[in-house]
Amino acid sequence: MQRGFSIVTKIKAVIFDMDGMLIEAKDWHYDALNKALNLFGLEITRQEHQIVYDGLSTKDKLIMLSRDKGLSQSLHEFINDDETKIYDGNSQQFLQTYVPP
Template sequence: MIKAILFDMDGVLIDARDWHYDALNRILALFGMPIDRDAHLATFDGLPTRRKLEILTASRALPSTLHNFFNEMKQVYTGEL
């Protein structure tokens, strides 16, 4: 019988900030668009991946047709970290 369920609201129990940064940068680097840490902290930190991709489309011309692919790969890379 299940007596309790414990889950993390990303950052409450485990600080996964670096994992998310590294995972996103891993996929962005494949397309020559990595984000340096200062820019990530200033602009992207704490935002959902989909919002980060929207910003990159507006600021760096990341094709919006790649958003789903980037999001899926970021989830895979985050899981590996």
């Protein structure tokens, strides 16, 4: 057996949470996007996010924010990257807190 494949034998289960039953990740996305937008003086309310932006990709949300709120398109890449870093940090913090090593 090759060394690179030995980790596969240690995996006991893989869980996919597609409906928010285990983790409500859309709240993390909302918070992360707002933190990134706040750098440029923009914010969307939780209600606005649920009604207008819920379920859309960050890319699509940014396109709509440019159209509806005047967000400069030149900021899209930066905000998208920043939102991803914030979201990933929240995910890592959750895993370190609630998932045993």
